[in-house]
Amino acid sequence: MEIREKVFTNLRHVKEKNPLIHHITNYVTVNDCANIVLAIGGSPVMADDLEEVAEMVGFASALVLNIGTLNSRTIESMLVAGLRAKELGIPVIFDPVGVGATNLRTNTSEKLIGKLKPEVIRGNMSEIKVLAGLEVAIKGVDSLADEQDGSIVAKKFASELGSVIAITGKTDVISDGSQVCLLDNGHKILADVTGTGCMTTSLVGTFCGVNKDYFTATVSGIISMGLAGEIAHASLRHGEGIGTFRARLLDSIYNLTPEILAKEGKIRYE
Amino acid sequence: MEIREKVFTNLRHVKEKNPLIHHITNYVTVNDCANIVLAIGGSPVMADDLEEVAEMVGFASALVLNIGTLNSRTIESMLVAGLRAKELGIPVIFDPVGVGATNLRTNTSEKLIGKLKPEVIRGNMSEIKVLAGLEVAIKGVDSLADEQDGSIVAKKFASELGSVIAITGKTDVISDGSQVCLLDNGHKILADVTGTGCMTTSLVGTFCGVNKDYFTATVSGIISMGLAGEIAHASLRHGEGIGTFRARLLDSIYNLTPEILAKEGKIRYE
Amino acid sequence: MEIREKVFTNLRHVKEKNPLIHHITNYVTVNDCANIVLAIGGSPVMADDLEEVAEMVGFASALVLNIGTLNSRTIESMLVAGLRAKELGIPVIFDPVGVGATNLRTNTSEKLIGKLKPEVIRGNMSEIKVLAGLEVAIKGVDSLADEQDGSIVAKKFASELGSVIAITGKTDVISDGSQVCLLDNGHKILADVTGTGCMTTSLVGTFCGVNKDYFTATVSGIISMGLAGEIAHASLRHGEGIGTFRARLLDSIYNLTPEILAKEGKIRYE
Numbered sequence: 001m002e003i004r005e006k007v008f009t010n011l012r013h014v015k016e017k018n019p020l021i022h023h024i025t026n027y028v029t030v031n032d033c034a035n036i037v038l039a040i041g042g043s044p045v046m047a048d049d050l051e052e053v054a055e056m057v058g059f060a061s062a063l064v065l066n067i068g069t070l071n072s073r074t075i076e077s078m079l080v081a082g083l084r085a086k087e088l089g090i091p092v093i094f095d096p097v098g099v100g101a102t103n104l105r106t107n108t109s110e111k112l113i114g115k116l117k118p119e120v121i122r123g124n125m126s127e128i129k130v131l132a133g134l135e136v137a138i139k140g141v142d143s144l145a146d147e148q149d150g151s152i153v154a155k156k157f158a159s160e161l162g163s164v165i166a167i168t169g170k171t172d173v174i175s176d177g178s179q180v181c182l183l184d185n186g187h188k189i190l191a192d193v194t195g196t197g198c199m200t201t202s203l204v205g206t207f208c209g210v211n212k213d214y215f216t217a218t219v220s221g222i223i224s225m226g227l228a229g230e231i232a233h234a235s236l237r238h239g240e241g242i243g244t245f246r247a248r249l250l251d252s253i254y255n256l257t258p259e260i261l262a263k264e265g266k267i268r269y270e
Numbered sequence: 271m272e273i274r275e276k277v278f279t280n281l282r283h284v285k286e287k288n289p290l291i292h293h294i295t296n297y298v299t300v301n302d303c304a305n306i307v308l309a310i311g312g313s314p315v316m317a318d319d320l321e322e323v324a325e326m327v328g329f330a331s332a333l334v335l336n337i338g339t340l341n342s343r344t345i346e347s348m349l350v351a352g353l354r355a356k357e358l359g360i361p362v363i364f365d366p367v368g369v370g371a372t373n374l375r376t377n378t379s380e381k382l383i384g385k386l387k388p389e390v391i392r393g394n395m396s397e398i399k400v401l402a403g404l405e406v407a408i409k410g411v412d413s414l415a416d417e418q419d420g421s422i423v424a425k426k427f428a429s430e431l432g433s434v435i436a437i438t439g440k441t442d443v444i445s446d447g448s449q450v451c452l453l454d455n456g457h458k459i460l461a462d463v464t465g466t467g468c469m470t471t472s473l474v475g476t477f478c479g480v481n482k483d484y485f486t487a488t489v490s491g492i493i494s495m496g497l498a499g500e501i502a503h504a505s506l507r508h509g510e511g512i513g514t515f516r517a518r519l520l521d522s523i524y525n526l527t528p529e530i531l532a533k534e535g536k537i538r539y540e
Numbered sequence: 541m542e543i544r545e546k547v548f549t550n551l552r553h554v555k556e557k558n559p560l561i562h563h564i565t566n567y568v569t570v571n572d573c574a575n576i577v578l579a580i581g582g583s584p585v586m587a588d589d590l591e592e593v594a595e596m597v598g599f600a601s602a603l604v605l606n607i608g609t610l611n612s613r614t615i616e617s618m619l620v621a622g623l624r625a626k627e628l629g630i631p632v633i634f635d636p637v638g639v640g641a642t643n644l645r646t647n648t649s650e651k652l653i654g655k656l657k658p659e660v661i662r663g664n665m666s667e668i669k670v671l672a673g674l675e676v677a678i679k680g681v682d683s684l685a686d687e688q689d690g691s692i693v694a695k696k697f698a699s700e701l702g703s704v705i706a707i708t709g710k711t712d713v714i715s716d717g718s719q720v721c722l723l724d725n726g727h728k729i730l731a732d733v734t735g736t737g738c739m740t741t742s743l744v745g746t747f748c749g750v751n752k753d754y755f756t757a758t759v760s761g762i763i764s765m766g767l768a769g770e771i772a773h774a775s776l777r778h779g780e781g782i783g784t785f786r787a788r789l790l791d792s793i794y795n796l797t798p799e800i801l802a803k804e805g806k807i808r809y810e
Contacts, residue, residue, distance in 0.1 A: 300567060301568055309783075316609055321643075517783035520782050521781035521783040521784050
């Protein structure tokens with residue numbers, strides 16, 4: 001089955017199966033993450049207390065861990081929920097927000113990755129480079145050189161870790177260690193709104209909740225965000241900006257169909 | 271005075287008295303709850319630290335407790351604020367988000383209900399059934415059988431507890447143990463947006479802040495949300511979805527008048 | 541250089557320099573604060589754990605401290621981050637949300653002000669009066685008497701503390717202890733939306749991140765919010781309210797130019 005058909009089927013399955021996606025995430029963008037999961041057809045649950053996370057994740061189809069506003073209490077909950085998810089065969093999707101900025105973020109990311117071997121890790125170029133132990137020299141995937149760089153980094157790190165690695169930027173790069181997929185949807189206004197990265201990770205989580213092929217699930221989540229961003233931006237009128245864009249982004253995810261996704265997705269293989 | 275007149279008067283009083291509603295609530299939908307209270311005419315305050323909640327609740331006209339993202343710190347604050355509210359005669363409105371999913375939620379709900387005897391409890395059918403100690407077999411009030419079921423559950427549980435019980439769903443059921451009121455406003459898109467349940471509870475809290483008749487206050491809060499949901503949905507154009515709907519929902523609450531509420535509210539007595 | 545030119549230059553510098561603004565703030569309006577910083581041209585980071593705040597603030601151009609939902613954990617982080625900011629010469633902008641309502645808020649504010657000597661403090665009239673040790677008799681700057689009152693309070697307190705003091709209300713008053721500036725932009729609907737005060741403080745922080753003249757930076761942040769509020773309100777159509785207004789407020793900040801700001805800003809010197 002071609003990737004385009006898989007993306008089509010994945011979105012159909014999200015809408016049919018309504019997967020429950022357990023998040024332990026930051027308090028900045030948590031509302032956006034919940035709404036984007038609902039918009040695509042999933043069901044979000046946000047629960048972070050140590051006393052309930054292992055029980056809650058048992059109902060979930062995927063677990064999203066996001067360290068945007070990590071603290072000692074929630075780090076412990078992430079570990080406990082993550083270990084329980086692994087026992088149950090529930091995929092763990094990790095968003096290493098700001099890794100490299102502080103030792104706490106770097107150490108926590110290393111600990112979570114070491115103990116949980118997340119099925120998917122999604123970040124920007126500098127975050128993934130930090131995790132892969134590389135020098136951070138560039139800020140995004142903005143040129144052909146960067147695109148090639150992204151492919152090499154994603155493929156190598158995915159291969160070492162046995163995870164799907166997704167680097168989002170102007171061109172998104174996804175690799176499972178053997179395949180590398182490049183996505184060209186999206187619009188630069190997405191970088192002007194808080195939480196678009198977190199929401200992308202939540203979409204990836206939602207697709208991972210219905211398909212054990214985490215590579216195509218990740219492609220599906222990221223292409224959904226890129227395409228919705230394009231549609232939302234195209235709808236803006238004079239005088240509108242990121243406030244209206246945020247609402248239209250949710251609208252566009254809500255109205256996304258498998259047909260549109262398969263038709264308008266700009267997917268390349270390396 | 272007929273219920274319709276009471277609803278009319280309740281909304282007028284909210285707009286005149288601008289009641290302060292103290293919330294200890296979850297971090298997912300807290301912004302929505304604050305804005306919905308402002309939109310209807312109240313004044314929200316969110317404060318959850320153990321060192322200040324007893325003092326803060328003293329300024330409030332109602333206390334809303336919501337366990338959406340409960341943790342050991344906030345559970346303790348809920349108890350302390352709740353006990354102080356009871357001493358002062360300030361109504362406590364309880365939203366048992368996700369009760370039954372984890373032991374922490376079930377035990378916390380039982381403790382809060384046992385110690386605080388909330389004036390109002392609002393949840394969906396499965397949440398209220400868990401609290402009432404019944405088998406949870408259905409997910410909402412979606413058919414005639416469920417509506418009758420809801421009436422029986424709400425009335426019995428309200429009578430046992432001495433609280434107003436509200437079960438929201440396709441038809442909303444509110445009982446104080448003797449009366450049962452059925453509300454037919456609303457739109458199914460409300461279930462596609464995070465926080466509409468929490469916001470409904472916050473509206474109920476706002477009405478309870480101006481009327482000691484908690485039964486009609488609860489009816490007023492729930493019918494406001496249902497009617498605003500209808501108006502907001504009717505305003506959507508092609509390509510719009512839950513992003514725009516969320517904004518219009520706040521708009522519709524903001525523009526709701528006692529006249530519209532009394533005229534368009536679909537209120538039945540059992 | 542005239543104030544109007546300085547405001548013009550300040551906004552140009554924000555857009556050119558994209559300052560990183562570290563926030564330790566409340567979970568009610570944190571998403572709005574992040575988006576308003578992005579909308580004006582800055583870069584927000586929200587991090588509150590004791591283990592990382594001192595490291596994180598080292599990357600920032602300004603530190604915003606907001607006690608909206610303070611707790612013992614975040615109070616400690618505010619102190620540590622604030623002390624590190626002072627060592628590094630990074631400006632601290634303080635928003636004493638709800639000071640005077642509880643002892644925790646009052647004591648925390650006094651401690652933070654005493655130890656950190658924030659470069660800017662922004663609050664409403666009653667909050668600033670509490671901090672200045674004055675009787676709180678009025679609720680805002682709503683009349684000529686209040687405006688004069690505001691000027692006296694702001695100037696005296698700024699002079700005592702060596703900080704810029706901003707009192708926002710119908711007329712905004714900003715003083716550095718010698719100069720007093722009065723701003724007449726804004727619209728009363730801003731008070732009907734949660735977080736407009738917090739967002740104003742975040743804008744002030746963003747401007748302080750590019751200009752060590754904190755007085756004109758504060759004027760620039762507050763006038764931006766007032767003017768955006770006017771533009772957003774003027775765009776509302778029949779049936780729209782605070783939901784649409786919130787989106788348009790972000791839109792208006794996003795589309796604000798140095799030219800519009802310098803031309804439409806209603807700035808008076810006392």
